[in-house]
Each structure stands twice: as C-alpha cells, then as structure tokens.
Amino acid sequence: MLLKATPLRLVLGCSVLLTVIIGCGSLYLWEPLPLQILRNATFDQFQRLKPRVYHDAPVRIVDIDEESLKRLGQWPWPRTRIAELLTTLQAAEPAAIAIDIIFAEQDRTSPQAMLNFWRLSDEKKQLLGTLPDHDAELAEAIRHSTTSLGFALSAAQSPQAPPVVKAHYVQIGASPLPYLLPFQGALSPLPVLESAAVGNGALTFISDADGVIRKVPLLLRYQNTLVPSLTAESLRLAQKADNYTLRSQADGLGLAEIGIGDIRVPTTPGGEIWINYSPPDSRRYLPAWQVLAGRIDENRLRNKILLIGTSAQGLMDLRFSPLGGVIPGIEVHAQALEQILAGVHLIRPGWANALEMLVILAGGLLIGGLALGYGAILSFCSFFLALLLLWSAAWLAYADFRLLIDPLVPSLMLLAVFLFTSIFRHIYSERSQRWVKQAFSRYISPNLVEYLISHPDELELGGQRQTCSFVFTDLVDFTSLMESLDPSQAVSLLNAYLENMIAIAFSHHGTLDRIVGDAVAIMFSAPVKQADHQRRAILCALEMQRYAGRYAAELNARGIAFGQTRIGVHSGDVIVGNFGGKTIFDYRALGDVVNTASRLEGANKYLGTLICASAATLSGCPEIPKRRIGHLLVKGKSIPLEVYEALDTDTLNPSALAAYQTAHDLMCAARPDAISAFQNLVASYPGDKLAAFHLHRLLAGESGDLIELSQK
Incomplete structure (x- = not known):
C-alpha cells in the first residue's frame, strides 16, 4: 500500500494525485469548447436512446412545403395569399397563430409597388393606385386574428426601430436582464403589420458550437429591454395572458422560471429551455396548400396553436437536431411548445455543475489513492465500477426524471487521474524492480534474474535435463594467505578478486552456480539455452586466467603472496532446476558433469597446468589453441576422460x-x-x-x- 511506502514516494504520489485533480477541476471550471461539445454529444446520445414520445399535443405546423410551392407558386407569395391563409385558419377558431416569417419589406407584387417599376400613363397610375394594397390586406387579416409575428435579433446594432413588445412583465426577485442572451440590433416586420398583431416574438435561435439547436430562448435581451421569443408569444396568446411572470433564482443569478398564464416553465438562468425532442411525426404537419384548398377539417385546427413556417429546402430554414439530421426551424418552435404543454421539461439543474465537480474531486481522490496504493487489477476494477455507477446514475436521472447530468466529462477527468497515478505507480514500481533486480543480481546471476522475471512460471521445484558447460576456479594456497594477513585485508583482497572474476563470467552470460570461499563455479546454457556454451566457457576461463594472473602479479609486487588460479572446464548433460524446499529455492545443476569439472580444476595441481578442459568442451570451439594432456582417470572413475590445456593466444x-x-x-x-x-x-x-x-x-x-x- 501507498501508506507503507517510503516517505518520498508517499509525498510524490500525493503531489501527483493532487496536481492532477486540481488540473482536472480547473479544466472543468474553465469549460473549453471541446468539453462543451463532448457534454452536448452525451446529452444527444441520451435523447437518441430515449427520445420524447410524441403525443397529439394541440400544436400544428402549417407547412409551406415543396408541394405548396409547386401548386401555388414559388416564394415569396403575395401577401394577399398569406392573408387568405390567415383568414382561413382564424375561421377555425385556433388558440393562437404564429408566423415564422419576417415581413420586413413591402410586398413587391403589390399594385402600389408596381408603380415604381411600370411605365404607365397618369390615368392608369391613378387606377392602379385605387387597387387594394397587399400589405394593408395582410395587416387587416392579422388584426382580425390572434396572431403573433416574428422579428430577428442580431449582435450588431441596426438603424431600425426596436421591436414592439406586446406583453408586460411581472418580475419576482432580481432582474434577470444581465443573464439573458444579449443582442443589439433587430429586423422587425413592417410597422403596419407589427401594429396589427397582438403578439411579436423573436425568431432567433442560438445553436451550439456544432450547429445543433438544443435550447430555445423564451426571453432575450435587446439592448436593455426584455423581449419574448415567438415560442413564448405563441403560448401567451394561447393562454390569453397579457403578462409574463418572471421568477429569478434565490441567489439572484438569472431566471428560475417563467409564468405564462397558468403554465410555469422552468428555464436556465439565461431564460432558455432544453428541448426534449421527439422523432419526426407527420401528424404535426399540415400542408399550406391543403389548408387553402379547404381539404383540412376545421376540427384539426380548432383550439390549436398554429405555426406558419416552411420545410422547403430552398428557403433554407433548416436546423440540426440532436436526434441526427436536419429539421425545419418551425419544428423547433413546435417541439418546444409540445413539451411545455405536456409538462415534460428537460432540465439541466443548477446543482449539476457542483455535483459533477464533487464527483471529480471525491472520485479522483478515491481512484487515485487506489491506483497509487494497490495493484493494477484492484485499481482498474474500482475505476471501472466508478464509471459504471456514474453512467448508470446519469442515465437514470435522464430516463426517469429528465435531468441532464453529464457523465462523460467527469469520466474523462477520472480517467486522467487514473492514468497519471497509474503511470506514476508504474514508474516507481519499475524503479523498485530495477533496484531489486540490481540487488538480487548481486546474489545470483543477472541472466538468471532476467530469465525468472520473464518466466515466473519457472519458479517452482523441479528440473530438466540439459546440456551445459561448467567452469570451476580455485586459488592456490589461499588458506595460508588468510593466516598471514589481517582478516579485513584478506577479505578485501578476496572480494576484489571475486568481484572481477564474476564480472568476467557475467560478461560471457554465464550463470553463477555457487561461491565456496575463494572458489567460483560458473554454468553456461542454463537457465537460457546457449548454442555456443562450450566456446563461451573456454573464452570465459581464458579471460579469468588472464585477469587472475595480472591480479596476482600486482599483489606479489606489493609483497603479498597471492597465489595463482586453477580452472577446470567440462561439458555434458545435467539436471538443471530449482532444488530445495518451500522455504528456499536453490537454482543449480546436478550430475556427474559438475563433479568432473571440479575434479579437472583439482587436477591442475598435479598436472602443472592452470586450465584443464575436457575434449567434450573443446570440441565445440576447435579454433581455440590447446595442447593435449592425455586421458585422465580421476579418483572414483572407471572411464578415463580426454583432457587438454587451453592456451591463451596472447602468450602462445x-x-x-x-x-x-x-x-x-x-x-x-x-x-x-x-x-x-x-x-x-x-x-x-x-x-x-x-x-x-x-x-x-x-x-x-x-x-x-x-x-x-x-x-x-
């Protein structure tokens, strides 16, 4: 565990954890555009998995669709046709009519407008001037209907007069004006039309960075004035209300809800509502040409909110939907009205940010602590479980309560905490493993350490038959040297000698089999098989002999009677593996070959040689210079062994x-x-x-x- 780690690791680990958590928290509060896109994409996916079910709400779209344009002529239609459409709709006694079209300019098909284009005699001009004005006819139709017109808002100032607000506001709490979407310019309908309408609302949508319309404003800010949207005005007229009741949040930081007649609509602090989209449904559309042709039953229009707009692609009023694809802009108004009337509100609660930040902080501390203190499996399982709980809770909040809680951004933050702390633990674990490996290598061979790390399954009792080569060394008259020197000096001389002898063995990738006093036993081709183990053994013996000769000569020159080193080399089949018991393992080789190699080392004493190697070893390296000693029959053996003296090319x-x-x-x-x-x-x-x-x-x-x- 981390608490049992060294103080330095504990401090560094906690520092890494806190730094990553603070960085993630700061990034979350900063809320850069990529995080916003990811969050919105998560909410979109929720809606795709469980969209709002369409019910037959009292909202219809009178659609100027492609077929209507084909039958009645291309856009723009004469205002008289719009007036005819309004008159037909009003005769069915709808709850309200809203027009998603801005009539900002005079009708170019009006007789009065034609006076500026046609060359006519005064008599004909006078006659033409007596004909009805199209804009006036539309104004008359608007005046005799419950209609709301629309205007467009822009960020840049415009020379036009501000839009006429038809409603009043009852404000409860602090003014929400500073928190509403701000605009400086407006494009309004003709004054004659604007004054005739009982409602006037903004048509402006604010899409997110990816172009998707997820929220619709009910209230906006034009310069320092409150203006309603077309959606709000449609609802106000349907409710036969004169006022909007604005209730601010308890802390005064923006709106909490808007009252429209008997309906209370929860909003964002900026006066917007999240749209809970339903899939496209033909039941909400009524083609305009069918209305004008009298093919629509008045019962389908009575007491409905009728929204006049267009789905024709050529008129470019198309918007991206969270459900994928594009929908007409008029449908965005319709979907917003449907969910308000159904009382189905998709809400991003004000405490959502605080909750998500708490998840990042608390979850980050928990997951980071586990990643630092425990193994990879436990920490990953905990991380996975935390993500599962987070996503499950977010989904249930949406599916059961229509609450938008973001699981993705906190998940990414927790992933960052998990990765950084896991990387820190991995780096520190590698450092610890390197230290243990280096320390362990001082007790056994580095190649054995590498092999056991790569093959931990080999850490079990047992052995296998394998062909290996062995090098045994011994110092001449070391016992008498120990008696003649101070013990500390003798140990120091021996340690220096053994360290370099073993280093030579390791440089040839030999395995240290054992150290017995001043004697060293080296094994080749185990645990890792080496095809050239015989050659490695002979070259190792020759290099050892060169070093031992130089070392002895240096000490002899200082008056220290350090003896020569005798070496025996032999190859053959042995049993290699772990021997011992459950308490301790001893990796070594057992067999007659090992004993024979030791006997060859001892035979040097009688033969007068320094390296006595068997033919079994030298057969694997014929290029090594040698001279034949003979057939040697050591004590306890019945079959003589052919042996040679390996020679150093430097002194040959x-x-x-x-x-x-x-x-x-x-x-x-x-x-x-x-x-x-x-x-x-x-x-x-x-x-x-x-x-x-x-x-x-x-x-x-x-x-x-x-x-x-x-x-x-």
Missing part, C-alpha cells in the same frame, strides 16, 4: 607448442625416445610444468597418455 609460443606436440606423440606411441624429447623440451622451456609432469611419469616407468590420479 608456436615453437614450444610444436615441440610439445612431437614429444606427446612419441609418448602416446610408447616410443623410447619420448623421454629424450621431453628432456629437451624441459631444458628449453624450464617453466613448462606440464612437460615436466610427463617427463616425471616417463622416468617413473609409465608410458602412453593414460594419467591416473589417486587423489582428488
């Missing part, structure tokens, strides 16, 4: 080697002149102890190359 004397080979051949052939050959060899090379050994044997009456040792 070709003429001496040739003379030895000639004398040895004579000895193997039992020739009487072998004695004289060895006598000449010893006389020429008095330091050749192996030649002296053979001469001694021959003078004692022995012949051939069979050497029988009666001692170990």
